[in-house]
Amino acid sequence: MTEQANGLASRVTGQVHVIGAGLLGASVGLGLRARGVDVTLEDVSPTTAALAADYGAGRARSAGEPDPALVVVATPPDVVADAVEGAIRRFPNAVVTDVASVKLAPLHELQRRGLNLDNYVGSHPMAGRERGGAIMARADLFVARPWVVCRDADTSAETLALVEAVALDLGAVLLEMTPEAHDRAVGLVSHLPQVVSSLLAARLVPAEEHAIELAGAGLRDTTRIAASDPELWVQILGANREPVIELLDAFQRDVAAFTDALRAADAPGSKRSIADLLASGTNGVARIPGKHGSAARFASITVLIDDRAGQLASLLTELGELGINMEDLRLEHSPGAQIGFAEIAVLPEVAERAVADLQSRGWRTL
Amino acid sequence: MTEQANGLASRVTGQVHVIGAGLLGASVGLGLRARGVDVTLEDVSPTTAALAADYGAGRARSAGEPDPALVVVATPPDVVADAVEGAIRRFPNAVVTDVASVKLAPLHELQRRGLNLDNYVGSHPMAGRERGGAIMARADLFVARPWVVCRDADTSAETLALVEAVALDLGAVLLEMTPEAHDRAVGLVSHLPQVVSSLLAARLVPAEEHAIELAGAGLRDTTRIAASDPELWVQILGANREPVIELLDAFQRDVAAFTDALRAADAPGSKRSIADLLASGTNGVARIPGKHGSAARFASITVLIDDRAGQLASLLTELGELGINMEDLRLEHSPGAQIGFAEIAVLPEVAERAVADLQSRGWRTL
Known part of the structure; x- marks a missing residue:
């Protein structure tokens, strides 16, 4: 189980409102909800908003609720400036961020409109999937992924802290960059x-x-x-x-x-x-870091299995008996050779014990 | 289990000699050995040849052995014409093929040398891995992969039949093309x-x-x-x-x-x-066929599991009890949502029964 599933406390103080309940918005909601954060959601499509809510990514805002502490704009890129402007006007006391994949063009557009951007800071989590939509959302979408925050000299410490708390809650790796460098x-x-x-x-x-x-x-x-x-x-x-x-x-x-x-x-x-x-x-x-997004987060154990169906079930049962939680599993097998490998991802701190325990029970590890 | 692992009879009559015991040569050897074919191996590097033999891909030829029925040349592309010429001269009664990834240039070179090519037919299995070498060899490397045979008008039925028998033994899908089209x-x-x-x-x-x-x-x-x-x-x-x-x-x-x-x-x-x-x-x-090499060969069942370690082990145990062989397994999980999917590859003919049996035991399938 990951930290989220263990119900660790959130670093986010206050309510978070997500505008745009697609893949990114719904994943932000799912991840923050798992930390106990009160998340509200909206989307231009009521169906999308309802789907994300059913999926556990947050609830609809009620009339008369106080302003959220943070607004996360997760709309398509061509409406992000409009959505950020709308959020700044509707929630003047909230910190506003967006997660759009380009940072300079929307910033220039917001500046051109003469808005007060004191409470706004653009950001960009480097995460996505081939298929979009709330239905593809995952609480762990951002785990071990870079999350760029484009602060400038005017960004207050409080504004920055709140956006960074969300990124850290979601398991992302924070990076600061100028919008140009980003x-x-x-x-x-x-x-x-x-x-x-x-x-x-x-x-x-x-x-x-x-x-x-x-x-x-x-x-x-x-x-x-x-x-x-x-x-x-x-x-x-x-x-x-x-x-x-x-x-x-x-x-x-x-x-x-x-x-x-x-x-x-x-x-x-x-x-x-x-x-x-x-x-x-x-x-x-x-030069490209880590083959897998999870590489930095999990350690890998490779166990030899000679008959896949039966042996793999036994292996998983014994892992359960040993109290070792499996974070991921990948099979590599060569039917002709009658030998297979199960590559099991575990938390780094239990890897050594897991190998020793498995070996003592007669499993061959690589 | 795949056909190879069931010890099915080979379509290849006679001994097969493999020249070049790298990834492709050793994989040909492994796959044919699993069918009971007598495979001999050679490589310019004695270490490579010994490694492939240890891995079960074949044995060294002894002095005075009769000619093999078929020679498979699996050398690097720049020496393939030399290796084919050598094979034709050493084993005048054997059929000779090569598995090089370009077909016209070596053919022109062999023709230029004035060799009798009656017993030669070039071929190309579309299989490989990022890393080469005998150590990466797999008996199932060619399963469900295209294997191109570049016959011409002079290719005899017997020559063609022997090369095609090897490709089919290894589970490949046969395609005929001219060297130019290939x-x-x-x-x-x-x-x-x-x-x-x-x-x-x-x-x-x-x-x-x-x-x-x-x-x-x-x-x-x-x-x-x-x-x-x-x-x-x-x-x-x-x-x-x-x-x-x-x-x-x-x-x-x-x-x-x-x-x-x-x-x-x-x-x-x-x-x-x-x-x-x-x-x-x-x-x-x-337009690209099948996402996975195994797509054409296996059907996929998706089962919902809510607690990964314990539930997955139960699922695999029950699959074993139901007599359903799992060909591959892929996990998709969202730790935050406490829900996961196990995507299980099975032979197409058992997929429907597997779903029904799992559902009757209370598993939720997608």
């Missing part, structure tokens, strides 16, 4: 990959059927995010145009350079150029 | 994604540390294959130069068109152009 960073790690993945997948449209039949894991992985909602991405890319254009121009030059090297592959040094460009990719991948 | 197809579904992924990952090399800290699943997925061995890919791309250059040129034009549309995002129709290009990506992804 937008350049997400351009590189999120928006460029999105465009590249979409354009790569678009090459499949005119392809012959027999060619697509050869598709493997490499193609599936590189194009997975291309299945995302085009309308949402038009908004995001439009809001972060300058950094994305700069990145796309640089990427296009790289593609041209690579193609030239391949075209000249028989010329002296060309094979070396190709290898160097590919090796840069290997070096780039090596 | 090379264009793998250019699209494998080589282009590799280059694009590498160049995308290369953009991370000069990035600031704080930007990379924001990396999420999207970046990890799109760049995963960029971690592959650059030397191997120089060989593959060099051998399939023309189709890859054509694809890279087209892709580069797409990147330029997208960047132009984004640059002109305020002009009439530009948002529509951007959305259309992104939607093409969505359409392209939709």
Whole structure:
């Protein structure tokens, strides 16, 4: 069980109101409710709001309730400035934050409107799923994920503390950045990959059927995010145009350079150029932290099992008897070899004891 | 349990000799051995050959043994023509195939050398893993994966039958293609994604540390294959130069068109152009068959579990009691919501009964 499930106290003092009850808003609600925070919800779609409430992400606000301590705006990017303005006007005493994936454009828009932004600070949790909607919400969506807070010199300590309390309650890792640095960073790690993945997948449209039949894991992985909602991405890319254009121009030059090297592959040094460009990719991948979002949070134990159905059930029963809670489970098996591995995620503090206990009961661990 | 594990008879008549005991060669050996085939192995590295033999992928050939019925060449691409020539000369009565990922260049090289290719037919199993080597070999590496056979008009029925028997023994799905069509197809579904992924990952090399800290699943997925061995890919791309250059040129034009549309995002129709290009990506992804290699082979049952450790163990125990073999297991859980889903892969023919039996025992299925 994670901290949330243990009913740990919240760092958030006061009520939290969530505007926009989609994937992010409902996940914020679910996670804070698990900490005992009083969460209210609204959405332009009453159906979405009701669904999120049924799911346990919060309740509707009643007429005449006092202002919430914090408003979290979790609407689509193209209406985030409007929603933040609305929140500032409706709840003048509340701290307001938003979780939109671009930070500079909405800030400029709010400044242009001449609003008092003393109680506003933009933020961005780096979490999401392929499919959106309240139904996909998870209390642990933000666990071990970065949560960027874009404070400026005017942001008061109280405002900052409240937004950071929410991020920490939800298990996220806090990062402070300027809106400019944030937008350049997400351009590189999120928006460029999105465009590249979409354009790569678009090459499949005119392809012959027999060619697509050869598709493997490499193609599936590189194009997975291309299945995302085009309308949402038009908004995001439009809001972060300058950094994305700069990145796309640089990427296009790289593609041209690579193609030239391949075209000249028989010329002296060309094979070396190709290898160097590919090796840069290997070096780039090596910079990406942790393979799994949960990597920082859980330790992994690998147990050998020789007959999957029966042995795995016994293993899980014995883990229960030993009082070891399993946070996640992944199977790796080779039917031909009659041997499988169960990779079990546990809290780091129990990992050593778990291995010793399992070994003493005759389990083989790696 | 899969067919292999049930000890089903092999379709292969006679001994199989594998040249190159890396990931593919050792996996061929493991899979055929599980069917009872007599497999011999060799590798330029005695350590690799010994490791594969220890792993159960086959045995060393003894002096004076009769020719094998089939030789499978599973060497790196740049020595495949040499290895095939060597096999044809050493075992004139054997059928010879190779599993290299490019088919036209080695064929042209063999023809240029004036060899008798009556007993040779090139093939290509679409299977692999990020990390190579015998240690990563799996008997089920080829299960439900396409295996392309590049026959020509001269290929005898006996030659074809023997290579196809190996592919079917290993659980692969047979496809026939000309070498030209094969090379264009793998250019699209494998080589282009590799280059694009590498160049995308290369953009991370000069990035600031704080930007990379924001990396999420999207970046990890799109760049995963960029971690592959650059030397191997120089060989593959060099051998399939023309189709890859054509694809890279087209892709580069797409990147330029997208960047132009984004640059002109305020002009009439530009948002529509951007959305259309992104939607093409969505359409392209939709053409890719089955999300998982096992999709075609297994049916999926989703069972609701409210307390993971204890309930999951009970579920697996009851599956065993019901005589339902679990082929794979994936957990999806939301600790905050105290509810989880176990997605269980079973053979399609038992799926309906499994759901009914589980429901009658009080399990909730989706």
